[in-house]
């Protein structure tokens with residue numbers, strides 16, 4: 001593997017340090033077994049991806065991370081929602097983050113890692129009749145280049161001078177924002193759903 005002996009794989013440190021948050025997020029997403037469930041997931045995803053991708057576009061990315069920048073998805077999510085006739089504005093959920101180089105490794109870990117879960121979600125969306133041409137463009141995009149995850153893990157594990165505490169804190173902040181964005185879709189007080197949809 002691409003990391004020096006004597007230190008534990010950075011990837012596994014991140015995985016162990018965020019496992020609880022990943023499970024909480026999975027539970028917040030729930031099974032995408034109906035169009036309303038899928039629409040809710042899209043809204044949550046847009047609510048957390050839009051501000052995060054804006055933050056990332058405005059920050060200097062460490063040279064090691066430049067070749068493994070996660071693909072921005074928010075625009076595709078908006079198109080997926082449009083396919084389904086869902087146009088209500090969503091409230092953005094901004095992760096409170098340091099964007100130090102070590103933190104960026106943690107943020108990229110979450111965004112790149114989400115392509116793994118996307119394989120499952122893509123299958124579920126397929127059962128709802130959705131795909132690259134209609135409603136699940138962002139998932140088709142996420143699963144289109146499986147080698148990117150391996151490439152990212154290679155960069156992560158080869159990185160020197162990483163502050164893993166900072167990376168884990170940042171990764172959990174991203175997971176937390178995603179979970180809150182999803183949970184908010186159920187909260188009538190904050191949601192933007194019309195009265196007929198509540």
Ligand code: HEM
Nearest residue numbers: 011015025026029030109110111113114116117118120178
């Ligand atoms: C219901 C929704 C989700 C499910 C069912 C799910 C499921 C999974 C599964 C099965 C894996 C492991 C895949 C493998 O090892 O081949 C995985 C990995 C991962 N997922 Fe998710 N996921 C979901 C949502 C998300 C979201 C929304 C994010 C980020 C915003 C995310 C971030 C990650 C990360 C970072 C990993 C890599 C963990 C590692 O280091 O191995 N997941 N997910």
